[in-house]
Amino acid sequence: MRLLLAEDDAILADALSAKLQQAGFDVEVADNGAVAEYLLLRQAFDVAVLDIGLPMVDGLIVLRRVRAAKPEQPILLLTALCDLEHRVDGLNAGADDYLAKPFDFPELEARVRALLRRAKPTASAVVQLGKLRFDRDARRATIANEPVDFSPREWALLDLLLSQRDKVVTKEQIAQAWGADRADATRGEGGTGSIEVYIHRLRRKLEPSGLGIRTVRGLGYLLELPA
The missing domain is CATH 1.10.10.10 (Winged helix-like DNA-binding domain superfamily/Winged helix DNA-binding domain)
Known part of the structure; x- marks a missing residue:
């Protein structure tokens, strides 16, 4: 399963990438919004974990552009902004799910797998x-x-x-x-x-x-x- 992790905090990105790989994901890391948008629009990913506060191109802008081009792309949004208005903005921009920082890795993994289950076509019996x-x-x-x-x-x-x-x-x-x-x-x-x-x-x-x-x-x- 290919996963794009868009996170500009290098320490957090390294830690999450290592844990996601241990969980069986093939992880590609983008440290800014421009790289994240480029990769998501030109490569195939089973799921994307996208931080809102990305440099160069804001995470919400990346989200809107990717959602317009790839309506079926599963995307989980990460943010340190946990008030209701920002959650609503993220979901309205096209996020499939929303996780506020700080969070525990098991919750992130569970939410990612839930997105994958919803996105995966039901297998023929x-x-x-x-x-x-x-x-x-x-x-x-x-x-x-x-x-x-x-x-x-x-x-x-x-x-x-x-x-x-x-x-x-x-x-x-x-x-x-x-x-x-x-x-x-x-x-x-x-x-x-x-x-x-x-x-x-x-x-x-x-x-x-x-x-x-x-x-x-x-x-x-x-x-x-x-x-």
Whole structure:
């Protein structure tokens, strides 16, 4: 998940960027409004965290311009101005949510994830790719009409790869899908629970379907569709 953090306080920006990356986000930092506007208008971000008090171009101006060009862009506004008038101004300018400083990081993360859930299209319950049929609601999968058994972690991993099938899935995202942190998901019980082991197992089970899982070195894994 790509996140733009527009914050001119270098210490705060570094701290938030580090924590957001630990939470599984790919973070781009802009230290002024001009850079934030340039990046948001020319690159794709899943969500933006935008401080109002940015130098060069005010955060509210950036917000209005980006909202006009990209109506669906999720944007959370940060500000030290917490009175009702400023909150209303921010929301009227197009912010999806509003968080006043100072704040605790867990609240910021929760609000960002809430924005992502609202912005994300509802996934289809049934996915048909190649010879694989994947039914989320029934928790049933078949390959060439033959049932295939997946362990809970294999199921969560496959569900994640299918829902992000045009994007690279990181190890942090896999750990989140498993409800573990990356160290636990990578280490596992005696090494048997590592992400690499589960990727290997899932590759073998998916072979008859025509689907593959490509390792993108240094980034993660990408579901490859049959030609």
